[in-house]
Amino acid sequence: MAKINVSVPSVAAEGGLSQYMEAIKRYPLLQPSEELELAFQYRDHGSEAAGVRLITSHLRLVAKIAMGYRYYGLPVADLISEGNLGLLRAVQKFEPEKGFRLATYAMWWIKASINEYVLNSWSLVKVGTVAAQKKLFFNLRKMKARLGVYEDSELTPEQATWIATELSVPVEEVHAMNRRLSRQDASLDVPVSEDGELSRMDMLVDDRASQEDELASKQERHLGSQLLKDALETLNDRERHILTERRLRSAPITLEDLGKEYGISRERVRQIENRAFEKLQTAVRKAAAALESPGRRAIGALRSLSSSMS
Template sequence: MELNEIDVPVKNVPVLTPEMSFTSYVESIRRYPVLEPQEEYDLAMRFKMQGDEAAAHRMVNSHLRLVVKIASQYRRYGLPMPDLVSEGNLGLLRAVQKFEPEKGFRLATYAMWWIKASINEYVLSQWSLVKMGSDAVQKRLFYNLRKVKAQLGLYEDSDMAPADVARIAEELNVGRDHVVNMNRRLMARDSSLNAPVSGEIETERMELLIDDNPNQEDTYAAFEERTLGRQLISEGLAALNDREREIIQARRLVDDPMTLEDLGKRYGVSRERVRQIENRAFQKMQSAIKAAALRLRAPIAQGLDLLPAPV
């Protein structure tokens, strides 16, 4: 994302430069108070209706700590914190530009996705040992493999048994070869995390990793994120007829999905016919979710990510 793509003026936005210590930057942005809901709404409307630059600056500056918080979660990828924060700030600027307060959401909830999206793209483009471009399978593995390994009780920096590879491939809906290759790339990259951050300070990168335990703010943000996701799913389901809706729910929205054969028996049709209905219904849902996301100015993936691949 380039600065010239963003209409929000940036001249009064603090910048984290390589020469500036991270602590100094954090201290500099703490002076900006968190906005009250009504105050945020009024500022957003002033910027939207009147192009008030001062209002935009106040909204941006009051959310710079959110950017730092999100950017800190990407430290383990070995990229400079100033770069991660700068990319996150660009996502925040884009969020302020597109924010529509009358939709009823707080800016922090809306901006979170833009900040993450901006940093995600930067990480993917910069990670030297993982040249993945926009491949959806590789992105899914890149961001989820460690988490799934942890859920299975596997060591992060170890090879996996064939049975574990198969379980992860099924969990993430990817090929087994993709799982093996990504695991080896991540293991190779992790070795560099033990290198000192600089020649002057013998601090290893692993020592800078943030605590992943959720705090109260994370828990509430996750709740708001799920709420919007469910709203988008509801919009998608509303576009279906009764049979399509029942098939989608039975196949993709329950913990124990029904098989095509069982659904075929329920509706008196063939297994292939059920698959056709499911695919058609999913396409209709995609269109409805995209339309709803545009209306709510939310990332489309927020709804689509809640629809797992068919079993």
Template structure:
């Protein structure tokens, strides 16, 4: 497994722009290449294969890291933590499950960055419970949604809205908002105290435009529905194993499930692999069908608009 030292580094001298340019030079892997590298690393300890897996996903790690840039911490440190999470994902990746590394790595990267941020804020005892962690990372997003991002103390109606959305108490919302207000100014100089350039000057805004965001939400909804339908096609035992292994907050090990179901560890692996393959096929079929119907509706609408221009204007 490559170390952080073996990867491109983000320093105050080089800057974020140069780092992003450098990591874009690493080629992305095709699905077949990804599987081959993952198996070579897992079965033979091939460090070069692991290096290819890591470097081909550095852009993903950087994108996720930049989404956490508003917490008053050096972006270089956040990127390093994201890369550590990526390496953990590569270390544990099992291509037989049928999912791409990017999907699996996303959660490891986010977890690594979030834990780093919480550790860095631990001097004020923040984020010690699951509810506080959720509030810590979601408060700014909800404030932006209700146009309260620039407020000092939140208005009562905003406090109530946030507390209901996140299922936390109003006093917790008020307290967290006051603690995070010190994070509002992030003009941290690059280099020594006399430097005129700041970290925020080099950051690229990863926020998608509204149209892209709506497309992402729609795609997420389709996949969620497809996954739910796919789970319903499994046997009771297949579903129980998949949920325990892949969907639980604290996944169970093969040994634990083998004891529960009174079969061998290898048998659990086989059932899981078969179930994942069934899910993958069902999800792909559902999405393909949805996309085909959407395309058909769009063609019909365009045909109608061409025949009846007044209809198009009324739309």
């Protein structure tokens, strides 16, 4: 299949739609016999000129279909561009010998291309893309109009049931999609102050700890570990071992097991543990007080250490 290089008019940002419609009207519509001949020339002989004429003669069809999607709040220029891509794919896959007009075949490709663009771009939080949700997304407004329901109005149970029955979808999904379509996304960059300098983003509260607090917490943990390491050196081997096994392990050893290891009673092990813990606390406090400026970090480290070993 030959590649088609075609340059078509584009919709300008301001007041461009009417100009675009006027521009594409200069491309003549094709008679059935002429369209059939061009289709065979393009498919069988790779005539790029034939492909270009097939495309340009159907630009008005794309614009008409795209206008039906303008209520989704997306730029009409983008809708038309996506529709033109669908038209291009339709021309490339068109089989003229089946007897259908190109417009009939292309309509489905154009709509599919625009539908996909709308689903992907309509909302920052993507609308579901399962078959039932797609059906709801593109038909709910039409069904509400038949019921005489305003765009943003809630649906009564009877109305939602009727729509669900007509579209063969669950009632719950009808209500969910209606709420979804009634609440457009709001940009966080929208100004909320008169001078325009304050936006929604500026008013959001960050619950995370500040970098200063995180750094201070990290320093406290490091200082606490160092104070503990130094204080443990003030204990004798048996005191250090018993305290470590009883207070610093995720799964502490029982008093009975330590008593068997040292050949002493459970109560004696408890006494050694308590005495070692008191000596450790005293050593940590002295070390913290000896710091030139203990401040919040040393105090916090001491509290954290005492809490973790209690």
